[in-house]
Structure formats: structure tokens, C-alpha cells
Amino acid sequence: MNFLHHPFASKRNTVMSTRGMVATSQPLAAQAGLDILKKGGNAVDAAIATAATLTVVEPTSNGIGSDAFALVWMKDELYGLNASGPSPKSISKEALTERGLDKVPMHGVIPVTVPGAPSAWVALSERFGKLPLTEVLAPAISYAEEGYPISPTLGHNWKNAYKQYKEKLTTEEFTSWFETFSIDGRLPEIGEVWKSPAHAGTLRLIAETKGAAFYKGELADKIDAFMKKYNGFLSKEDLMSYEPEWVDPISVHYKGYDVWEIPPNGQGIVAQMALNIYQHGEANWQDANSIHQQIEAMKLAYTDGKAFVTERTHMPVDTETLLSKEYGEKRFAEITDTALDPIPFDIPKGGTIYLAAADEEGNMVSYIQSNYMGFGSGIVIPNTGISLQNRGYDFSLDENHPNFLKPGKRTYHTIIPGFLTKDNQAVGPFGVMGGYMQPQGQFQVITHTIDAHLNPQAALDMPRWQWMGEKRIEVEPHFPNYLVQELAQKGHDIHITHDSGLFGRGQVIWRDQKTGVLYGGTESRTDGQIAAW
Incomplete structure (x- = not known):
């Protein structure tokens, strides 16, 4: 294929290189991945670093509580990783009907399924990575602690979500979202520096424990306690029993x-x-x-x-x-x-968020990570920076539909x-x-x-x-x-x-x-x- 064939005027020129490349929707995240390549990491290390950084510098699209999928080309073979989480074991159509619901709501604690993104970082790192996870997540931790200026598209999406949430998400369980994604109780402006020290602390725990803190330890305890307080379904048991799945790509x-x-x-x-x-x-x-x-x-x-x-x-x-x-x-x-x-x-x-990464050894990664519908469920676990997805929203309550809600089931995923x-x-x-x-x-x-x-x-x-x-x-x-x-x-x-x-x-x-x-x-x-x- 002739990659330089160019029959019409493009807005940008194609970028070319030989030793490595990271492409994603935020410049700071792309640079974080490249820095890891320059430190001796491979394409997988770069992808993990970029993905973790994106939870900080593009929270309008993803977070620590996201799901993830990856395709990894390593040593002339393609591997697939499905890190989407199942529905909680305690949820069911009957449980929602008892609450007067005829469909899964878009926001709140009910549509939250088991987050898979932290497990994806760990699984990819352990199977293919060259650098320790503590080093790979360091750029994301730094941006969360020190802050970064909000870019134009990010600021536009943040503003839209903030206005909608301010109008619709008025009950107590959403308080932490507004505390996390604001500056002095107001909407951040484009160019302002936003930081999230709690987010940094969570990333550090995930890196130091190789994900155990999130699925089995103190972070799992905080998620469990929050869900119990606000009558959610996700539990520590659901987190503890979860493992991402290596799959054969089709x-x-x-x-x-x-x-x-x-x-x-x-x-x-x-x-x-x-x-x-x-x-x-x-x-x-x-x-x-x-x-x-x-x-x-x-x-x-x-x-x-x-x-x-x-x-x-x-x-x-x-x-x-x-x-x-x-x-x-x-x-x-x-x-x-x-x-x-x-x-x-x-x-x-x-x-x-989506990112692509490649290194000089021929390894390449196609990686995607997301909450859903922007910021996701609107639920942030207090003092952690963990913004949870709302993937359960796509479940059907029609028993004849293949995507019918069942306990421990993964939903249709976008x-x-x-x-x-x-x-x-x-x-x-x-x-x-x-x-x-x-x-x-x-x-x-x-x-x-x-x-x-x-x-x-x-x-x-x-x-x-x-x-x-x-x-x-x-x-x-x-x-x-x-x-x-x-x-x-x-x-x-x-x-x-x-x-x-x-x-x-x-x-x-x-x-x-x-x-x-x-x-x-x-x-x-x-x-x-x-x-x-």
C-alpha cells in the first residue's frame, strides 16, 4: 500500500517515524506514551502509560472506573484482551422491577458494572510489558498531582456535561462528581489548570499493588461501602471475582x-x-x-x-x-x-478514548478505554478520583432479547x-x-x-x-x-x-x-x- 498517495487536500500531513509512535486524542497523553518508549519501554508499556494518563487529561471520556479492550501485535502474533466487566451478581430484572423501573437508568449506581480498565493495565503489563507498572503509571500520577491546562475540545465537552449534570444529577450520591470535576465549586474553564490529588493516590495504589488494591483491597472496600450506602448492586465480591479475558481475535x-x-x-x-x-x-x-x-x-x-x-x-x-x-x-x-x-x-x-502505539521492534497496540456517554454514570467514589462507567445502561429488560439483563453477564459493548x-x-x-x-x-x-x-x-x-x-x-x-x-x-x-x-x-x-x-x-x-x- 502506498501510504503517501494523496488525491485530495488533507487538513494535516501524515506523521512518519521509525523508532516509535503514539497516537491519541490528547497531546499530553501521547507524549507520556512516547516518554515511556524513550525510557526503554515497548509499545505495550507506552499504551498503558497513555491509557492511564488519559483518565486524568480526558476525564470527559474515560476514567479509572472504565472498561477496556486491546489488540496486541507481539512477535508476529495478534492477541486480544477483553477487559469489560460483567453485571453485578445481585442485579436482575426482578430487582429493578421492585424499584419501579422498566429499564436500566442512564446515571447513578444501578447501571455500574465491574470496571475492567485497571485489570487491563495489569494484565498487559504482566504478559508483555518491559517496565514496572510503577514507572509506567508515573506520568499519569504526575499530571493528577500537579495538574494540567484544560484544552479546547476537552473544555467544551466538560462544559456540556457539567451543565447537564447540574440540572439532572441533584441527589446526594452525585456530590463527589461535582467536587472532583470542579475548581472551587465551579466549572473549570479552558486554559485553567485542573488537578486531582485523590486520582493520583488511587493510581499509585494500583501501580504498587498491581491492581490488588482496586479489586481486593482498600479501593474495593470504598467502592463496596459507597454502593451499599446508596443502594447499588456492585459489591466487593463482584470485584474480587473478576478477571479480564484473553480472547482470540476474529x-x-x-x-x-x-x-x-x-x-x-x-x-x-x-x-x-x-x-x-x-x-x-x-x-x-x-x-x-x-x-x-x-x-x-x-x-x-x-x-x-x-x-x-x-x-x-x-x-x-x-x-x-x-x-x-x-x-x-x-x-x-x-x-x-x-x-x-x-x-x-x-x-x-x-x-x-482510543490510542494506537508502535515501537521499533515491530510491536503494535490497538487499545480502547471508556466510561460511556461522556463521564459515565456520574458516580465518583469519594476521595479516590474513581469515575465509574454506566455500561449496564445498554442491557435490555426484554426477556426475549439476547442482551437481556442477567447477573454476572457482560453487556453489548460499543x-x-x-x-x-x-x-x-x-x-x-x-x-x-x-x-x-x-x-x-x-x-x-x-x-x-x-x-x-x-x-x-x-x-x-x-x-x-x-x-x-x-x-x-x-x-x-x-x-x-x-x-x-x-x-x-x-x-x-x-x-x-x-x-x-x-x-x-x-x-x-x-x-x-x-x-x-x-x-x-x-x-x-x-x-x-x-x-x-
């Missing part, structure tokens, strides 16, 4: 390349299903019929994903069927010249790291943050890379579309107007949207298989940066 072949994802409960399979469908169609991003086929392929894949994807052992259809040649051909045959209202396939009976290989050799890690935009963003980055031969930065800068449900499509303002008009004629309910935050935040690092040179792209829709060596 792949789909697309025009000479293999696109890899973590298997369900993550939604990465949706991007793969869409590629599997679309590869039977046209491939021209400048042509309305090609874009129409892309949208229809994504609609069909997403409809099936929402209908079938949950924890793998609870799925009514196996991943092999959903990624099969027969599935792709049958679904593509359903695409017509006009926009469809998709229905699930008739199966055979029977605020998130965060998905991706990885690209060719001829069994690494091309590199990629990912696009943004809830249900993630498979759609991945799909567009991969098609722009492989079909249009765009370099990483150009592929990220391309104007994006997003399917919102039914026939509604939202596009960015710089999406070509002639395509907007022609797509509307095909029956799409198409809208131009000026909020760039709705279209995802991506990072890409490709390695040239002949020269070993790294090529990086970072998201122009956020404060992203590539730190290279």
Missing part, C-alpha cells in the same frame, strides 16, 4: 487485507459485517451509488448487530455465520437503488479496537471513538484506506456520514453537496450536521511492510496528536 477478509476485532460482546463485528457485505459492491467514494451501498451495508450490519450481539455465550447465532461469505452475499443482494428500512437477518435455526494485517503481517492498529459511530467510522476509514488508497491522515480527514436509524443519515458540512442531493433522491433522509463531535474521533498507525517506516494519522475533530520518535 477477522474478515476485505480485498487482500484482514480486518481484526475483539469478538462479541463488543460491536467490532458490526464493522466487519458491513465490510463483508459491501465488498460485493462498487468502490468509489466520489460516486453516490457507491456511498448508497456503503450506507445500506452498514444499516444491515448494524440491524443484525443490535439484534444478535451480546456476550458470546448468549448469542443466538455464531460469529462465523455473521462473517461468512454466504451472509455477505445474501445481505448485499437485498440492497436496491433506494434506501431501505432494514429488518434483522433470518438466521439459520440451530466519551471514550468500544472496539481494530487491527489490519496483510499476508499475515501487521499493517497496524486503528480505531474511531464515538458510541454507535464506532463501527461506522472504522468502516469508512478502512474503505478509504484500501479502496481509495489514502494515507492515514487523509483517511481520517475524509468527510463522514452516520446512519442514525430508519432512513435518517447525518453528514458533515464539508460532505460534497452533489452526493447529498443524489443520496436524497435515493430515499435517504439526509441532514447536514455541524457538530463534528458526532462523527467520531479516530487514530491510525500503519507500518510499511517493506521499509518498517511508521505512518500515523490523528483526529482533526478533536485535540488529537501523534508523538513520534
Whole structure:
């Protein structure tokens, strides 16, 4: 692949290096990862350092109480880590019904599932890392103790969340959130220095005990006590019994390349299903019929994903069927010249952060970590800086749905790291943050890379579309107007949207298989940066 092919003007130039690279949405976090590489760490050490630092410098998207997934290319082999936590053992539909609830709430103690991110740092470090965890987490601890100035996109997202929480989260259990994410009881401003000493103390405990303090020790005790006080379900027993899971990544072949994802409960399979469908169609991003086929392929894949994807052992259809040649051909045959209202396939009976890291030895990491819907549940454990995710919100209380809430079950998960290989050799890690935009963003980055031969930065800068449900499509303002008009004629309910935050935040690092040179792209829709060596 010629990574320098550049058929249109990109907003930034692709960054190139040979010894190492870290790409993520916050410059300070990218630099933290690069510093670890320069101290003798490998790509895994750099990824952990970057991820931990992001809990400090981008708390609008993730925290110590997040979940995480990782794809690791190490010594010519790809490994997968699922560090998403299950629902508490004491939760159930009946327990929620007794409280007068007909769905899982978005905020508060109820939607909190077991946080997996600290376990991911420990598991990755112990299996692949070169440096001690105390050294790898040192940059994050320093930023939490000493503070950092709030950047523009971060400040914008912080302000939006603060205003919403001030209006909606008015009961006592949310007090610690406001105490943690404020300065002197008010909203922090862009450019102000924010710090969180309690956050630093928690990171130090995690590093010194290799995660034991969080899952078995004093931090687990604090989480347990808080949940008991406010009638939550998560307990110390849930934390103590949790371990992240090493998994075999799944792949789909697309025009000479293999696109890899973590298997369900993550939604990465949706991007793969869409590629599997679309590869039977046209491939021209400048042509309305090609874009129409892309949208229809994504609609069909997403409809099936929402209908079938949950924890793998609870799925009514196996991943092999959903990624099969027969599935792709049958679904593509359903695409017509006009926009469809998709229905699930008739199966055979029977605020998130993403980072990519690479080192000079050829090791590469695709890593994703997230609360959910920005700051997550709105719950912060007092005097710890632990902001908890709200992943349980996606559980269904419909007993006939695959993602039905059960005790100790992992829910359908939006965060998905991706990885690209060719001829069994690494091309590199990629990912696009943004809830249900993630498979759609991945799909567009991969098609722009492989079909249009765009370099990483150009592929990220391309104007994006997003399917919102039914026939509604939202596009960015710089999406070509002639395509907007022609797509509307095909029956799409198409809208131009000026909020760039709705279209995802991506990072890409490709390695040239002949020269070993790294090529990086970072998201122009956020404060992203590539730190290279």
C-alpha cells in the first residue's frame, strides 16, 4: 500500500517515524506514551502509560472506573484482551422491577458494572510489558498531582456535561462528581489548570499493588461501602471475582487485507459485517451509488448487530455465520437503488478514548478505554478520583432479547479496537471513538484506506456520514453537496450536521511492510496528536 498517495487536500500531513509512535486524542497523553518508549519501554508499556494518563487529561471520556479492550501485535502474533466487566451478581430484572423501573437508568449506581480498565493495565503489563507498572503509571500520577491546562475540545465537552449534570444529577450520591470535576465549586474553564490529588493516590495504589488494591483491597472496600450506602448492586465480591479475558481475535477478509476485532460482546463485528457485505459492491467514494451501498451495508450490519450481539455465550447465532461469505452475499443482494428500512437477518435455526502505539521492534497496540456517554454514570467514589462507567445502561429488560439483563453477564459493548494485517503481517492498529459511530467510522476509514488508497491522515480527514436509524443519515458540512442531493433522491433522509463531535474521533498507525517506516494519522475533530520518535 502506498501510504503517501494523496488525491485530495488533507487538513494535516501524515506523521512518519521509525523508532516509535503514539497516537491519541490528547497531546499530553501521547507524549507520556512516547516518554515511556524513550525510557526503554515497548509499545505495550507506552499504551498503558497513555491509557492511564488519559483518565486524568480526558476525564470527559474515560476514567479509572472504565472498561477496556486491546489488540496486541507481539512477535508476529495478534492477541486480544477483553477487559469489560460483567453485571453485578445481585442485579436482575426482578430487582429493578421492585424499584419501579422498566429499564436500566442512564446515571447513578444501578447501571455500574465491574470496571475492567485497571485489570487491563495489569494484565498487559504482566504478559508483555518491559517496565514496572510503577514507572509506567508515573506520568499519569504526575499530571493528577500537579495538574494540567484544560484544552479546547476537552473544555467544551466538560462544559456540556457539567451543565447537564447540574440540572439532572441533584441527589446526594452525585456530590463527589461535582467536587472532583470542579475548581472551587465551579466549572473549570479552558486554559485553567485542573488537578486531582485523590486520582493520583488511587493510581499509585494500583501501580504498587498491581491492581490488588482496586479489586481486593482498600479501593474495593470504598467502592463496596459507597454502593451499599446508596443502594447499588456492585459489591466487593463482584470485584474480587473478576478477571479480564484473553480472547482470540476474529477477522474478515476485505480485498487482500484482514480486518481484526475483539469478538462479541463488543460491536467490532458490526464493522466487519458491513465490510463483508459491501465488498460485493462498487468502490468509489466520489460516486453516490457507491456511498448508497456503503450506507445500506452498514444499516444491515448494524440491524443484525443490535439484534444478535451480546456476550458470546448468549448469542443466538455464531460469529462465523455473521462473517461468512454466504451472509455477505445474501445481505448485499437485498440492497436496491433506494434506501431501505432494514429488518434483522433470518438466521439459520440451530466519551471514550482510543490510542494506537508502535515501537521499533515491530510491536503494535490497538487499545480502547471508556466510561460511556461522556463521564459515565456520574458516580465518583469519594476521595479516590474513581469515575465509574454506566455500561449496564445498554442491557435490555426484554426477556426475549439476547442482551437481556442477567447477573454476572457482560453487556453489548460499543468500544472496539481494530487491527489490519496483510499476508499475515501487521499493517497496524486503528480505531474511531464515538458510541454507535464506532463501527461506522472504522468502516469508512478502512474503505478509504484500501479502496481509495489514502494515507492515514487523509483517511481520517475524509468527510463522514452516520446512519442514525430508519432512513435518517447525518453528514458533515464539508460532505460534497452533489452526493447529498443524489443520496436524497435515493430515499435517504439526509441532514447536514455541524457538530463534528458526532462523527467520531479516530487514530491510525500503519507500518510499511517493506521499509518498517511508521505512518500515523490523528483526529482533526478533536485535540488529537501523534508523538513520534
